Amino acid sequence: MPLDYLLDRLISFFTSLRLTVVCLALGLILVFWGTLAQVDLGLYKAQNEFFRSFIIYWGPKGASWRMPVFPGGYLIGGVLLLNLIAAQLRRFTFTLSKAGLWMVHGGIILLLLGQLLTDMLSSESALHLREGEAKNYSETEREAELAVIDATDPSTDTVIVIPQDILASQKTIRPGELPFTLRVKDFFANSAVSKRASDSVEPPASTQGIGPTVTVSEVPRVTEMEKRDVPSAIVEVVTPQGSLGTWLVSEFVEEPQDFTVNHRTYQLALRPRRHYKPYSIQLLKFQHDLYSGTPIPKNFSSRVLLQRPQTGEKREVLIYMNNPLRYAGETYYQASYDEDNHGTVLQVVHNPSWLTPYLSCVLVGVGLVVQFSTSLLGFTRKQRTA
Numbered sequence: 347m348p349l350d351y352l353l354d355r356l357i358s359f360f361t362s363l364r365l366t367v368v369c370l371a372l373g374l375i376l377v378f379w380g381t382l383a384q385v386d387l388g389l390y391k392a393q394n395e396f397f398r399s400f401i402i403y404w405g406p407k408g409a410s411w412r413m414p415v416f417p418g419g420y421l422i423g424g425v426l427l428l429n430l431i432a433a434q435l436r437r438f439t440f441t442l443s444k445a446g447l448w449m450v451h452g453g454i455i456l457l458l459l460g461q462l463l464t465d466m467l468s469s470e471s472a473l474h475l476r477e478g479e480a481k482n483y484s485e486t487e488r489e490a491e492l493a494v495i496d497a498t499d500p501s502t503d504t505v506i507v508i509p510q511d512i513l514a515s516q517k518t519i520r521p522g523e524l525p526f527t528l529r530v531k532d533f534f535a536n537s538a539v540s541k542r543a544s545d546s547v548e549p550p551a552s553t554q555g556i557g558p559t560v561t562v563s564e565v566p567r568v569t570e571m572e573k574r575d576v577p578s579a580i581v582e583v584v585t586p587q588g589s590l591g592t593w594l595v596s597e598f599v600e601e602p603q604d605f606t607v608n609h610r611t612y613q614l615a616l617r618p619r620r621h622y623k624p625y626s627i628q629l630l631k632f633q634h635d636l637y638s639g640t641p642i643p644k645n646f647s648s649r650v651l652l653q654r655p656q657t658g659e660k661r662e663v664l665i666y667m668n669n670p671l672r673y674a675g676e677t678y679y680q681a682s683y684d685e686d687n688h689g690t691v692l693q694v695v696h697n698p699s700w701l702t703p704y705l706s707c708v709l710v711g712v713g714l715v716v717q718f719s720t721s722l723l724g725f726t727r728k729q730r731t732a
Contacts, residue, residue: 360432369426372417379416388569390488398465400424420462427458443724446717453709460702468697471621473678476689480628480651484694485618490577492595494521494528495602495613509619513579526607529582531592534564537578539598552580554591555603555614562594579616583607621694625654625674630662632690634683646683648690665692 359365380396387395396402399418405411434451438444471484492513496504506521508528513519514535519528542550542561551557557580568575578596582589585607593603595616602613628651635644647666652659652673663671671678677700681693 357432357436360429361436362429363433365429366426366433369422369429372422373426376416376419376422380419384569386569388567389571391569420465423458423462427455427462430455430458443720446713446715446720449713449716450710451713453706453711453713456702456709457706460699460706463699463702464697467699468695469621470696471619471694472681473627473692473694474684474689475627475629475648475650475692476684477629477632480626480653482624482626483620483622484692485620487618488574489619490597490616491619492528492579492581493602493613493615493617494524495615496524496610497602497604497613498610507620510577524607524612526583526585526590526612529584531580531582533580534562534578536565536567536575537596537598538563538565539578539594539596551594552592554605555593556599557592557594560594562596577616581614623674624656625652625659627652627678627692629690632683632688646680646690648680648692 376396380392383396384392395418397419400421401414402416402418403412404415405413430451434448434455438447438451440448469486471486473481473484475481490510490513492508492510494506494508506524508519508521513530514533517530519530521528539551539560539562542548542559546561548561551560551562562578562580576597578594578598580592580594582592583605584590590605590607593605593614595603595614597616597618599616602615604611604613606612629648630651631649632646633649634646636642637644645666647664649662649664650671651662652671654660665671665678665680667680670680675696675698677695677697679693679695680690682691683689684691
């Protein structure tokens with residue numbers, strides 16, 4: 347079969363209007379299916395499995411295998427984007443009379459690309475602050491990390507972090523150049539830790555640290571938006587001289603647990619994933635206003651102190667609804683607050699492509715005006731000539 351024929355068929359396929367209709371229909375099905383799946387999977391897992399994937403996989407409940415059953419959001423959106431670009435290049439020649447159409451199609455292409463970049467590059471985390479407290483990091487609450495801390499030096503901690511996916515998938519972990527190895531005896535994606543009675547027949551969670559006084563069990567994964575999984579793990583510390591025992595690490599355990607190797611003090615702590623900044627934010631005052639005589643929130647705001655030692659920057663900022671703080675490529679939104687009204691929760695969004703939706707809307711709007719004006723002028727000239 348001639349190469350030119352195959353190339354022509356390929357171009358015809360990607361520029362076909364039928365392909366556009368099929369992609370739009372598949373997109374409608376995907377949105378409907380993914381929305382229903384949120385009931386069982388929860389919002390975040392449904393987003394990852396349906397909309398932030400190329401292929402959707404399915405398997406019977408409890409089975410170890412899964413098979414592809416439907417195209418995911420990335421695949422449908424990618425094909426639709428390719429179809430739009432190919433059709434534009436093949437069917438429209440760039441002339442002054444078609445400038446508006448080129449601008450409209452360019453705006454739509456930019457919108458699709460911006461959404462793809464947002465999904466791939468953006469990240470969200472949270473900053474919890476009490477009045478008077480300062481932090482130089484935010485946390486991803488739905489992801490955990492195991493921090494291995496060398497706390498020998500009282501003035502400086504050396505921290506090595508192990509992400510949750512590695513903790514869940516690998517049985518043996520060597521954290522950097524540290525003189526010991528971690529063996530993951532068990533991992534619980536969602537867990538419950540309870541105090542162990544002295545006469546209990548249940549085995550203790552671990553042999554060291556807080557483990558002998560508590561028990562740990564796995565519980566079903568959480569699907570509600572307002573709740574989250576609390577992971578736990580049982581890890582064994584193994585040195586060249588032998589095992590030092592097992593430790594229970596969990597987000598239920600607030601304080602790091604100590605152990606000693608070669609006369610150096612180390613700590614283990616399972617915590618939400620942290621994102622450190624070269625600056626700190628301190629909560630000076632949190633204000634929560636209600637409508638008079640009702641428990642309905644009227645306004646809540648946070649007055650914070652932003653400090654960056656490297657540049658000497660130090661200034662106060664008021665963050666409230668629809669008035670976020672934009673700084674160093676990140677945006678801090680007023681998201682929530684603690685129940686006692688003495689703490690705030692700021693949502694931290696890092697989105698390098700946040701301007702693309704605005705630019706695409708402007709481009710589409712201007713393109714429509716240009717195309718309408720061009721058609722109107724052409725029609726007016728014809729009427730005058732007639």
